[in-house]
Amino acid sequence: MTTLYNDPAKFADDMLAGFVDAHDDLVRAVPGGVVRAPRPRKGKVAVVVGGGSGHYPAFCGVVGPGFADGAVVGNVFTSPSTRQAVTVARAADAGGGVLLTYGNYAGDVMNFGLAEQRLNDAGIPARTVLVTDDVASASADEEGKRRGIAGDFAVFKIASAAAEEGLDLDGVADAATRANAATRSLGVAFDGCTMPGADEPLFTVPDGKVALGLGIHGEPGISEHESMTADELARLLVDGVLAERPAGAGTRVTAILNGLGRTKYEELFIVWKAVAALLRDEGLDVAAPEVGELVTSLDMAGCSLTLVFLDDDLERWWSAPALSPAYTKAPAAGWEVSEGERAAAIDPAELDPMAGIEPAGEQGRRTTGRILAALEAVGDVLHDHEDELGRIDAVAGDGDHGRGMVKGIDACLRTARAAAEKDAGPADALRIAGDAWATEAGGTSGVLWGAALAAFGARLPGDHRCETADLAAAAEAALDAVRNLGKAQVGDKTLVDALVPFVDSLKEAAGSSSDSASGVAWRRAAEAATTAARQTADLTPKLGRARPLADKSVGTPDAGATSLGMVVTAAADAAWPDD
Amino acid sequence: MTTLYNDPAKFADDMLAGFVDAHDDLVRAVPGGVVRAPRPRKGKVAVVVGGGSGHYPAFCGVVGPGFADGAVVGNVFTSPSTRQAVTVARAADAGGGVLLTYGNYAGDVMNFGLAEQRLNDAGIPARTVLVTDDVASASADEEGKRRGIAGDFAVFKIASAAAEEGLDLDGVADAATRANAATRSLGVAFDGCTMPGADEPLFTVPDGKVALGLGIHGEPGISEHESMTADELARLLVDGVLAERPAGAGTRVTAILNGLGRTKYEELFIVWKAVAALLRDEGLDVAAPEVGELVTSLDMAGCSLTLVFLDDDLERWWSAPALSPAYTKAPAAGWEVSEGERAAAIDPAELDPMAGIEPAGEQGRRTTGRILAALEAVGDVLHDHEDELGRIDAVAGDGDHGRGMVKGIDACLRTARAAAEKDAGPADALRIAGDAWATEAGGTSGVLWGAALAAFGARLPGDHRCETADLAAAAEAALDAVRNLGKAQVGDKTLVDALVPFVDSLKEAAGSSSDSASGVAWRRAAEAATTAARQTADLTPKLGRARPLADKSVGTPDAGATSLGMVVTAAADAAWPDD
Structure with a gap:
C-alpha cells in the first residue's frame, strides 16, 4: 500500500520537491527533473537518465559527480514528456553533448526519441541508448524488444563513469551500448504494488506463488511457481540469467541483487549468500556486487538478479567513484589510517569460547x-x-x-x-x-x-x-x-x-x-x-x-x-x- | 510478509553470511557479528553497536571507517547474547577501549551490561550508552525508560565520529551521551511486519488507521488516528517531537525521516517536504538531514521523525565522513572539478517553454x-x-x-x-x-x-x-x-x-x-x-x-x-x- 501523499495527482511533484530539499548539496530542480547542483567540468558529456517515478533511487537518486548529470522525472510509472527530457538535457549539458539513457518502454522510447531529435535540431548533440536487460520480456533473437529493469543501474553507472573519464559523446554512447550488451537480468515478484490514491493493488500475485519475469509495472511474466526457499530462488535466477549469457562473455562479472521495495535487505542478503556460491561454482569471478534497492516499484515484493559480464573498461567504469543522493562509491584512497599504525587484528583463537x-x-x-x-x-x-x-x-x-x-x-x-x-x-x-x-x-x-x-x-x-x-x-x-x-x-x-x-x-x-x-x-x-x-x-x-x-x-x-x-x-x- | 529465507531459525546467520560476502571490502565476520575489515588506528576507541536483526541497515550496515567498529548481531528482534557482545567487542578493540551503544530494550540492557562487566574484568575498558529517543515510549520525567528507535543512527554516527577524531573512551561516551540527550523521535505505523517463517503478522494496525508511537517490534503506541495526508502526518510528527524539545535546545538541528521498510522513499520525500517547511516555520535551521531507511523493522509500514538539536561538536561529528556498507558520507573534498573550468549553469529563462x-x-x-x-x-x-x-x-x-x-x-x-x-x-x-x-x-x-x-x-x-x-x-x-x-x-x-x-x-x-x-x-x-x-x-x-x-x-x-x-x-x- 502506498500510504503517504497529499494529492495523488501531485505525487511525483511533491516527491521531487522533498527529494531536492533533502539533497540540495547535490541536486537542483529544473523543469521536468533534476540536474547536478555542482556543475561538472566544461565540455564533459552529460548523461541524462529518466523514466516514470515510483522506482527510487531510479532515477533522480543517482545524479551527482561520477554518476548521472540529470534525471528526467515522470509521473508514477509514466514516461516523462518530451519537453521534460529536453529541458533537463539542456540544463545538464556542459557543452559536450548529451547521452539520454533509459529503460525500453514504449512511452520512454517515444519521448526520449523526440527529445533527441529536438536537442540535435537545437544544436546540442544528443544520442540515446536503451536498456534492454530483462531476459524474461522477449527471447534472445528479439533482444531489442526486452524491457529495462535493474540493469538500468549498471548501464547508467558505466556510461556516467565513461563520461567522467572524458570520453566524447560517441565514446560514452559506445560505453553505454557495451554495458547494455553485457547486462542480463531476471526477476520474480511475490506481490504487487498500489498506486498512490488507489484502493486496489495495480496487480497481484496469488498467495504463495512466485511470478517469474513479472515486469516492474506488472507486465506479464513467463511462469508461475510455488513459493520456494531462498536457495531455490537463487538457483532459478542464476540459471535463468546464465542461460542468456552473451556470446563471448568471460568469467569476470559484477552482480546486482535488487529488491523491489517490500523485499528487505535481510532477505536479499540471504539470497545473495546462495547466489554468490552458485556463481563461484560456475567459475565466475564476482567483482563489487551490489545487494539492495536500486530500481524499485513502490512497495512491490520481489527481487531480480542482474549480471554484467565485464571487460577491463566496464569493470573500471563500474568501480569508479560516484557521489549521489542514493548511491556513493567512495574512492579507495582517503580512508587509510593517516597517522600512527593500524591496530593488530585479534587472533581468532582468542575468540574461541573454550x-x-x-x-x-x-x-x-x-x-x-x-x-x-x-x-x-x-x-x-x-x-x-x-x-x-x-x-x-x-x-x-x-x-x-x-x-x-x-x-x-x-x-x-x-x-x-x-x-x-x-x-x-x-x-x-x-x-x-x-x-x-x-x-x-x-x-x-x-x-x-x-x-x-x-x-x-x-x-x-x-x-x-x-x-x-x-x-x-x-x-x-x-x-x-x-x-x-x-x-x-x-x-x-x-x-x-x-x-x-x-x-x-x-x-x-x-x-x-x-x-x-x-x-x-x-x-x-x-x-x-x-x-x-x-x-x-x-x-x-x-x-x-x-x-x-x-x-x-x-x-x-x-x-x-x-x-x-x-x-x-x-x-x-x-x-x-x-x- | 517476509518471504525469502531457508530455515527461519537460521535467518540471522544466513543474512549475516550474505552481508559479509557482499561487503567483504569493509567488514569481516567474527563470532557474534562483524567488525571492520581494514583495521583502525591503534589506540582508537572502538564503537560497538548492536541489537536484534530485522532492522537493517541497523546494525551491521554501519560498520566501517568513520562509523562503527563492530556490530553485534542477534536473531530477529532478539537481543544478541552477552558472549556475542564480548566477542565482537574484543575483536573490535584497537587498544583504546570499547563503547557499547544500543537501543534501550530489556534484553539488550542485560546482555550489553554483562558484556561491559566482562570486558572490564578482562582488562578491556568498556562503557555503555543507551539510546532513549522514542518520546512515545515513556514520559519526559522517565526519559531513561524510553526505547531507542531511529535515534540509534544519530547517536552511533556521532559517537563514531568522536572516536575517529581521537577522543578517549570517556570522551566518546560523553559524546554519545550528549547525542542521546539531544535526540528525540516519534514514529507512526500503518501495518505490522511478519517474522520469517510465520504465517501471521507479528502485530497489525487496523486498516485505514495510523498508530502513533507504535514500537519497532510492535510495542504498544499512544494513540490511534484516522488515516491522514502526508502534510497532516508531518504536522503530527513535528508537533510531537518539538513538544519534547530538550531544555536549552538551540535552533540548529539535523533530522532523520526514517522509513520502517514498506513505506518507500517517494513517500518519505513527500512527508519530508512538509516536515522541512514546518521546521523552518518554527525557526529551526536544518543541517544535513537524512531521509531514508536507517532503522527498519522488516517490512513494517510506517516512518518516524528524529530531531537532533546540534551544538558545534555534534554537528561536526554528524557531518564527518563515513564509509560503511549502508551509509557513506563522502568527504566534501575530492569531488571538485580537478582540471579545466566548470561548465556554466544554464540561464533558467532559456528553459522557459515560451x-x-x-x-x-x-x-x-x-x-x-x-x-x-x-x-x-x-x-x-x-x-x-x-x-x-x-x-x-x-x-x-x-x-x-x-x-x-x-x-x-x-x-x-x-x-x-x-x-x-x-x-x-x-x-x-x-x-x-x-x-x-x-x-x-x-x-x-x-x-x-x-x-x-x-x-x-x-x-x-x-x-x-x-x-x-x-x-x-x-x-x-x-x-x-x-x-x-x-x-x-x-x-x-x-x-x-x-x-x-x-x-x-x-x-x-x-x-x-x-x-x-x-x-x-x-x-x-x-x-x-x-x-x-x-x-x-x-x-x-x-x-x-x-x-x-x-x-x-x-x-x-x-x-x-x-x-x-x-x-x-x-x-x-x-x-x-x-x-
Whole structure:
C-alpha cells in the first residue's frame, strides 16, 4: 500500500520537491527533473537518465559527480514528456553533448526519441541508448524488444563513469551500448504494488506463488511457481540469467541483487549468500556486487538478479567513484589510517569460547560430571515438554518458551560436554555452557538462564564434595544474578516466583541441624519450586508498568516458572540420585 | 510478509553470511557479528553497536571507517547474547577501549551490561550508552525508560565520529551521551511486519488507521488516528517531537525521516517536504538531514521523525565522513572539478517553454485565434465526457483516458492562450501547446497528442487563410507523427483507426474539383472519424504482439479513437463555424 501523499495527482511533484530539499548539496530542480547542483567540468558529456517515478533511487537518486548529470522525472510509472527530457538535457549539458539513457518502454522510447531529435535540431548533440536487460520480456533473437529493469543501474553507472573519464559523446554512447550488451537480468515478484490514491493493488500475485519475469509495472511474466526457499530462488535466477549469457562473455562479472521495495535487505542478503556460491561454482569471478534497492516499484515484493559480464573498461567504469543522493562509491584512497599504525587484528583463537579453561582437580572434575548428568536429564525433560511450555507461553506471550529452552539446553549440553573433555571444573564448565545457552536460546530467558548457570557454577566448590550448603550458596548466587539482570519481584509471574522458594528451601536445609543429604534437600527444594510455579496461575496480573509486558493472564501458570520447576526436578533425580 | 529465507531459525546467520560476502571490502565476520575489515588506528576507541536483526541497515550496515567498529548481531528482534557482545567487542578493540551503544530494550540492557562487566574484568575498558529517543515510549520525567528507535543512527554516527577524531573512551561516551540527550523521535505505523517463517503478522494496525508511537517490534503506541495526508502526518510528527524539545535546545538541528521498510522513499520525500517547511516555520535551521531507511523493522509500514538539536561538536561529528556498507558520507573534498573550468549553469529563462516564439503576421495570428477557439470547444467537450471516456477505457485499460485528455486539453489551452498573447503563429502556438499537453497528460496518449498537435501546427500557413488543402496537409502531418511514434496500424484499436479516415476524407475534399469550404470538409471528415471510432467496437482484438497490450475487448469502442472523434467534431463547430 502506498500510504503517504497529499494529492495523488501531485505525487511525483511533491516527491521531487522533498527529494531536492533533502539533497540540495547535490541536486537542483529544473523543469521536468533534476540536474547536478555542482556543475561538472566544461565540455564533459552529460548523461541524462529518466523514466516514470515510483522506482527510487531510479532515477533522480543517482545524479551527482561520477554518476548521472540529470534525471528526467515522470509521473508514477509514466514516461516523462518530451519537453521534460529536453529541458533537463539542456540544463545538464556542459557543452559536450548529451547521452539520454533509459529503460525500453514504449512511452520512454517515444519521448526520449523526440527529445533527441529536438536537442540535435537545437544544436546540442544528443544520442540515446536503451536498456534492454530483462531476459524474461522477449527471447534472445528479439533482444531489442526486452524491457529495462535493474540493469538500468549498471548501464547508467558505466556510461556516467565513461563520461567522467572524458570520453566524447560517441565514446560514452559506445560505453553505454557495451554495458547494455553485457547486462542480463531476471526477476520474480511475490506481490504487487498500489498506486498512490488507489484502493486496489495495480496487480497481484496469488498467495504463495512466485511470478517469474513479472515486469516492474506488472507486465506479464513467463511462469508461475510455488513459493520456494531462498536457495531455490537463487538457483532459478542464476540459471535463468546464465542461460542468456552473451556470446563471448568471460568469467569476470559484477552482480546486482535488487529488491523491489517490500523485499528487505535481510532477505536479499540471504539470497545473495546462495547466489554468490552458485556463481563461484560456475567459475565466475564476482567483482563489487551490489545487494539492495536500486530500481524499485513502490512497495512491490520481489527481487531480480542482474549480471554484467565485464571487460577491463566496464569493470573500471563500474568501480569508479560516484557521489549521489542514493548511491556513493567512495574512492579507495582517503580512508587509510593517516597517522600512527593500524591496530593488530585479534587472533581468532582468542575468540574461541573454550579458551581460558583451567584444568580442574579430581573433586572439580567429579562435580562437573554430576552437572553433566544433571544437564542430560534436564535436556530429556525439556525436549519432552517443549510443546507444553510453548502452549503455556502462548497464552500471554509469543509461544516460543519451549523452543528457547530446548535450544538453550542443547547448546549448553554440547558445550558442557566439550568443557568436561578439557577437564573443566564446575565454574569454567557452567560459565561456558551458560554462555552457550544464552547465545543459542536468545531472548530474555536465554540471558537469565545463562547468567544463572554461570553464577551457580562459580559458587560450586572445585576442591571438595558438594554439600547442601554449597548448593544453597550457588542457588542463591544464581537467584541474585537473575534478579540483578531482570529486576523481577516475587509475584511478577516470572521464574523468580519459583526460584525464590527453591533457594529458601535449600538455605533452610543447609542451616538446619539435621544436616540432611544434599540430594534430599535439593529434591525438597525442587518440589517447593514446582508448587510455586503452579501457584503463579492464581496471581493477579501486574499491568501498568513502564515497560510494556505481556498481560500474564490469570489462570495460566507462568511458563518461565514452570520450566524452572522442571529443570531443578530433573537435575535432582540425575545429579544426586543416591544422596 | 517476509518471504525469502531457508530455515527461519537460521535467518540471522544466513543474512549475516550474505552481508559479509557482499561487503567483504569493509567488514569481516567474527563470532557474534562483524567488525571492520581494514583495521583502525591503534589506540582508537572502538564503537560497538548492536541489537536484534530485522532492522537493517541497523546494525551491521554501519560498520566501517568513520562509523562503527563492530556490530553485534542477534536473531530477529532478539537481543544478541552477552558472549556475542564480548566477542565482537574484543575483536573490535584497537587498544583504546570499547563503547557499547544500543537501543534501550530489556534484553539488550542485560546482555550489553554483562558484556561491559566482562570486558572490564578482562582488562578491556568498556562503557555503555543507551539510546532513549522514542518520546512515545515513556514520559519526559522517565526519559531513561524510553526505547531507542531511529535515534540509534544519530547517536552511533556521532559517537563514531568522536572516536575517529581521537577522543578517549570517556570522551566518546560523553559524546554519545550528549547525542542521546539531544535526540528525540516519534514514529507512526500503518501495518505490522511478519517474522520469517510465520504465517501471521507479528502485530497489525487496523486498516485505514495510523498508530502513533507504535514500537519497532510492535510495542504498544499512544494513540490511534484516522488515516491522514502526508502534510497532516508531518504536522503530527513535528508537533510531537518539538513538544519534547530538550531544555536549552538551540535552533540548529539535523533530522532523520526514517522509513520502517514498506513505506518507500517517494513517500518519505513527500512527508519530508512538509516536515522541512514546518521546521523552518518554527525557526529551526536544518543541517544535513537524512531521509531514508536507517532503522527498519522488516517490512513494517510506517516512518518516524528524529530531531537532533546540534551544538558545534555534534554537528561536526554528524557531518564527518563515513564509509560503511549502508551509509557513506563522502568527504566534501575530492569531488571538485580537478582540471579545466566548470561548465556554466544554464540561464533558467532559456528553459522557459515560451522562449523562442517569433511574433507572427496578421494571417498567422488569425489562424492562431481559430485554433484557440477550437481548443476552447474541445476543452468543453472533453470535460463533459471525461467520465464516459474513463468508463470506455476501463474495459480494456486502466481507466485514466478521460482524466488524461482533460489534463492535456487544460494545459494545452492555458499555454495556447499565453502563446496567443505573445502573437504566436499557429506553428509556435501548437508546438508549445502540444508540449504542454504531453507534459501534463503524460502517458502514451499524451505524447501522441502532443506530437500530433505540433505537427499539425507546423503545416498550417502563417501567411494566408487556411484552406482545405492546408488542413488536409496538416492533418496528414499529424497522422505521420502519430504513426512514426506509436507504430500502430489501422485495426489495432487505437486513435489511428479514427485519424486515418479523417485524413482521407480531408484529402479527398482538398483534391476534389468541387473545392468545398474548409469547414464543410472538416465536418464531413469529423463524421468519418466518429463513425470509424464506433466501428472499433467490432474489431477482433490483436493479441500476441511482442509488447503486452491490454486486451482491447471486442464490443467496446476504443477510447483513444472515440476521443479523437470528439476532438475533431468539436473543433469543426468552433473553428470553422461559418465556412
